[in-house]
Amino acid sequence: MVSEHDRGACPAHLVTRRQLRARGLSPGGHGPVAVLRCKRCAYRPDQSCTHPSRAWLYDVALARPKRTPTLAQEWALDRAMAVRQTCPQCRRWYFFALPLRTIGSCLECHDGTPADPGSYITPAPAGAHRLAA
């Protein structure tokens, strides 16, 4: 059962979602702990108020900093980008996404159009150890 507070008589540590965001916080997996209600609704015993000033309140102590991508998520994004930028035939890693859906390779592999050497990274020879000098 969540507690209810009237606007203006609300504990300082309970804030609305908008106020959380303004502080750079998110609910952090916790649901609202209380309800902010307008004065008018406070006198309604059935509590069926849908007045806009009725809002969920979150406890600042339970909130967490806004979600930022974790290293694993960034790594996954990088991997996804790398797949789209790597030619499956010559294994060059281009600095732009390749038309893999239509052509299936880079232009040079497709029709011989020479690629700008500055637009890709040539992969290490197959079998070479990445950490080897």
Ligand SMILES: [Zn+2]
């Ligand atoms: Zn290629």
